[in-house]
Amino acid sequence: MQGDAIGEVVLSNDPSFKPGDLVQSMFGWREAFNASANKVRKLETHGLPAEAFLGVAGVPGLTAYVGLLHIAGLREGDVVFVSGAAGAVGSMVCQIAKLKGHKVIASAGGTEKAAFVRNELGADETIDYKAVADLTGAVAMAAPEGIDVYFDNVGGDHLDAALANAKTFGRFALCGMISEYNVASPQNGPRNLLMAVTKSLRLQGFVVLNHLNLQPAFAKDLATWHAAGKIKWRQTVFHGVEQAPNAFLGLFKGKNIGKMLVKLS
Amino acid sequence: MQGDAIGEVVLSNDPSFKPGDLVQSMFGWREAFNASANKVRKLETHGLPAEAFLGVAGVPGLTAYVGLLHIAGLREGDVVFVSGAAGAVGSMVCQIAKLKGHKVIASAGGTEKAAFVRNELGADETIDYKAVADLTGAVAMAAPEGIDVYFDNVGGDHLDAALANAKTFGRFALCGMISEYNVASPQNGPRNLLMAVTKSLRLQGFVVLNHLNLQPAFAKDLATWHAAGKIKWRQTVFHGVEQAPNAFLGLFKGKNIGKMLVKLS
Numbered sequence: 225m226q227g228d229a230i231g232e233v234v235l236s237n238d239p240s241f242k243p244g245d246l247v248q249s250m251f252g253w254r255e256a257f258n259a260s261a262n263k264v265r266k267l268e269t270h271g272l273p274a275e276a277f278l279g280v281a282g283v284p285g286l287t288a289y290v291g292l293l294h295i296a297g298l299r300e301g302d303v304v305f306v307s308g309a310a311g312a313v314g315s316m317v318c319q320i321a322k323l324k325g326h327k328v329i330a331s332a333g334g335t336e337k338a339a340f341v342r343n344e345l346g347a348d349e350t351i352d353y354k355a356v357a358d359l360t361g362a363v364a365m366a367a368p369e370g371i372d373v374y375f376d377n378v379g380g381d382h383l384d385a386a387l388a389n390a391k392t393f394g395r396f397a398l399c400g401m402i403s404e405y406n407v408a409s410p411q412n413g414p415r416n417l418l419m420a421v422t423k424s425l426r427l428q429g430f431v432v433l434n435h436l437n438l439q440p441a442f443a444k445d446l447a448t449w450h451a452a453g454k455i456k457w458r459q460t461v462f463h464g465v466e467q468a469p470n471a472f473l474g475l476f477k478g479k480n481i482g483k484m485l486v487k488l489s
Numbered sequence: 490m491q492g493d494a495i496g497e498v499v500l501s502n503d504p505s506f507k508p509g510d511l512v513q514s515m516f517g518w519r520e521a522f523n524a525s526a527n528k529v530r531k532l533e534t535h536g537l538p539a540e541a542f543l544g545v546a547g548v549p550g551l552t553a554y555v556g557l558l559h560i561a562g563l564r565e566g567d568v569v570f571v572s573g574a575a576g577a578v579g580s581m582v583c584q585i586a587k588l589k590g591h592k593v594i595a596s597a598g599g600t601e602k603a604a605f606v607r608n609e610l611g612a613d614e615t616i617d618y619k620a621v622a623d624l625t626g627a628v629a630m631a632a633p634e635g636i637d638v639y640f641d642n643v644g645g646d647h648l649d650a651a652l653a654n655a656k657t658f659g660r661f662a663l664c665g666m667i668s669e670y671n672v673a674s675p676q677n678g679p680r681n682l683l684m685a686v687t688k689s690l691r692l693q694g695f696v697v698l699n700h701l702n703l704q705p706a707f708a709k710d711l712a713t714w715h716a717a718g719k720i721k722w723r724q725t726v727f728h729g730v731e732q733a734p735n736a737f738l739g740l741f742k743g744k745n746i747g748k749m750l751v752k753l754s
Binding site for chain 2: 379400413416418419421422423424425426429430
């Protein structure tokens with residue numbers, strides 16, 4: 225089985241790696257391996273726990289950072305709406321927007337997730353979309369002044385609600401549309417995309433792999449925020465490579481809160 | 490009846506206007522009037538025929554200019570797709586893209602409009618959307634390499650076809666969605682907006698009134714292009730204010746080719 229891993233160099237014939245260096249790799253479930261220097265990436269932790277780079281400091285965190293700050297171009301005073309707010313990406317969007325002083329309206333599905341978003345991530349207004357009949361109305365109630373930035377993880381009705389509630393010159397970062405992934409013939413495209421014209425909205429899709437150049441800046445910012453106690457994340461740790469199958473299968477039973485990790489001995 | 494008008498100053502008590510100056514106004518159908526200086530705009534023709542500023546050099550032309558060059562950010566080598574290409578805005582989009590050396594795929598409805606777009610505006614590939622069963626396939630055939638820029642005047646199926654045929658990092662200028670205007674409850678939002686994520690597309694709506702600062706640059710460029718014989722437009726002229734009702738009613742019978750004008754004596 226494949227799995228992103230972080231480990232320590234024990235022995236190296238390559239001058240760019242020395243024993244004790246942390247490296248990131250993707251060589252499947254194993255406790256040790258030999259590899260060419262160009263098959264592993266050296267990890268600069270900036271003082272963050274190394275395992276954070278398998279989760280919050282990795283792709284999901286970078287996605288939130290890039291989408292919010294560079295694609296949506298977050299500006300002072302912006303009201304931010306984020307869907308899928310309890311997820312790996314959404315929870316980082318919430319926290320980054322909050323620590324930068326923004327009003328955040330967060331949508332998540334179910335009472336438990338909504339409570340997590342409200343109580344732990346600090347969203348100003350939380351919408352449990354499974355409990356509201358009129359999502360557009362719920363966003364309007366949460367942000368009567370309108371929204372400037374929408375971070376879209378789900379598409380569909382959420383995108384419609386954001387279009388309806390956007391202020392003029394609003395900016396949308398389109399990160400994923402999970403509502404469309406398993407639909408053979410998607411029917412629920414946004415019904416009111418005309419709002420993009422009348423309100424001069426910018427909708428911009430992005431794929432984080434095209435923005436890996438921002439990873440060092442993100443890791444540095446994240447380390448600063450973490451040191452100041454301004455950002456939090458959860459992880460679930462199983463111990464020993466022999467627990468890897470249980471950890472993996474546990475993903476499908478929801479046995480994890482936050483990123484599922486296996487610590488090797 | 491209201492109507493945008495261009496006239497000549499006969500007498501002025503305001504030092505910023507002198508007899509012979511051309512001014513633009515919106516005072517309804519009349520041959521002469523008194524008005525405060527701040528109710529008329531001085532017209533700088535840059536050598537263009539004055540009446541052009543009621544049509545091609547006015548709002549529709551500026552819309553094409555702003556959308557193509559500033560919203561979509563036209564770059565060398567871009568393949569351009571435009572819908573509503575026979576219209577006031579679309580026909581300018583076609584011509585500006587062509588004179589800048591781009592490959593242009595133009596869609597219009599009906600054989601007559603398609604012929605106008607192909608023969609007079611010089612589009613490289615013309616699609617009569619009323620005659621094709623599969624618009625997405627037709628665009629793919631016209632631009633097998635994909636499109637970089639889409640200038641959207643109509644929304645609906647055209648937007649879907651553009652999403653399906655866009656290259657990575659494609660830019661869409663959303664100018665109008667005529668397919669949605671008369672629909673009580675729009676159902677035909679784009680079905681494949683997910684492409685905006687996977688292809689990192691930028692969809693940007695705009696309203697030309699927010700970009701009037703670009704009018705002088707546009708008028709200057711248009712005058713240069715016109716002098717070089719690189720741009721053409723049509724207009725239909727009725728003579729005498731007494732013909733204004735006929736001219737107006739003629740709009741609904743399609744008696745005009747290009748902008749409908751009334752020349753006052």
